[in-house]
Amino acid sequence: MVSVTRLMEKILFGVAKQWIAGDSINDALESAKFAYKNGRHAIVNKLGEYHTSKKPINQTIKEYKVIMSSFRKWKVRGAISVKPTQVGLSISKKECLKNFQNLIKSASLAHVFVWLDMESSEHTDETMGIYQDLFARYERLGICIQANLKRSENDLKDLLNYGAKIRLVKGAYKENSKIAFVSKDKVDKNYIYLMKLLFKEGNEFGIATHDSNMIKTAIRLSKKFHRRFEFQMLKGIRDELKPKLLKKGFGVSDYIPYGTNWLPYSIRRLKERKRNILLLGSSFLQSHRV
């Protein structure tokens, strides 16, 4: 008999698979190829975070290297996006920096762009420090900034001072109200404020959101400030909007996660939207009907 936990996991996976390429590197590359055929670029992320032992860290690095060296063979224009805690930040900043340096050597050989994902606020300082060190060695490197954090205005200004490449997001981690904006209104307001700074003073950035209001504001700003930027969205979200943006001449990238460690990522996606929870509920009811 299948246990309740197994059943719940199966149902959750049924909902989550729209956001995830599959288990393997080939699944990720297939997904990237599909995005490319549809005019979009790919940003591939291996699922898994907070690794504290060398084995999963080394495996992660190995897989990112295979992905980067495969893009050309698969005729895909792709980047990778790496969470600092999947390559050593949960051990030490030194370990993480060493592993990123190793990764960007391969990125540079394959001419691949590397994004640093931003995790919860306890890691922001170290991630900013690692980025600054790496950016001095490799320019095709970007960092994510979260509009829900009160510190992000200062961080963004610091990054813009040295020409950093930035992906702006609202922030996926639950944070304390002392350091973060918690209401959607305030996060949205700060997102627009930071986006204006990006358009005024930045170049080559990513507007990473599915929110129509943020996207409309970016389109308006792009008419005033002629900057190189692209829209970035998660695989499987707002797929109806992506071709419309391409048709208007904007670049769009799909963020494509793959791997077996899909649960924390999927829970973050579920929490973002009430309708996704309802989808989970209806899948549960359907599974009980058969």
Ligand SMILES: Cc1cc2nc3c(=O)[nH]c(=O)nc-3n(C[C@H](O)[C@H](O)[C@H](O)COP(=O)(O)OP(=O)(O)OC[C@H]3O[C@@H](n4cnc5c(N)ncnc54)[C@H](O)[C@@H]3O)c2cc1C
């Ligand atoms: C390319 C990319 C990279 C990211 N990298 C990071 C990172 O490194 N660190 C980090 O903290 N966060 C990251 N995020 C996540 C981000 O912080 C938000 O949690 C996520 O994008 C949802 O915020 P939103 O801007 O879409 O707006 P929201 O206010 O959450 O949503 C606005 C509207 O978008 C649509 N929508 C949003 N989410 C969903 C969904 N799951 N399913 C269906 N529709 C949805 C709905 O219509 C919703 O009303 C990333 C997001 C993207 C797109």
